Amino acid sequence: MSPSTSPRFFTEREMARHCSKDSCWVRLGTRVYDVTSFLRMHPGGEALILRRSGKDVSGEMEGPPHRHSENARRWMEQYYIGELDRDSGTEEAQVGSDQRHMT
Numbered sequence: 001m002s003p004s005t006s007p008r009f010f011t012e013r014e015m016a017r018h019c020s021k022d023s024c025w026v027r028l029g030t031r032v033y034d035v036t037s038f039l040r041m042h043p044g045g046e047a048l049i050l051r052r053s054g055k056d057v058s059g060e061m062e063g064p065p066h067r068h069s070e071n072a073r074r075w076m077e078q079y080y081i082g083e084l085d086r087d088s089g090t091e092e093a094q095v096g097s098d099q100r101h102m103t
Helices: 012-016 036-041 046-050 058-062 070-079 091-102
Strands: 008-010 023-028 031-034 080-084
Touching (some): 023 036
Parallel strands (some): 008 080
């Protein structure tokens, strides 16, 4: 996503729909990443990521078992697709988020 492009916003509900080998999303804080194409390349194996799909992986990036390198963090940025909608806990926010995606 280029710096001039506004980020897409995703709800928790949307995140929960991407928890498989065919569509695997994770987040780092509020940043959402589609890591589907990275699963097979992950040095620790795809199962480690799949168990955390739809969730915040900040703790795993910091360790244990190891802290991921700055290079790994930069690499992850190529999978960035948008931001978590912090207001997604309500139905009203769900509707608002859906409308944002249509623009």
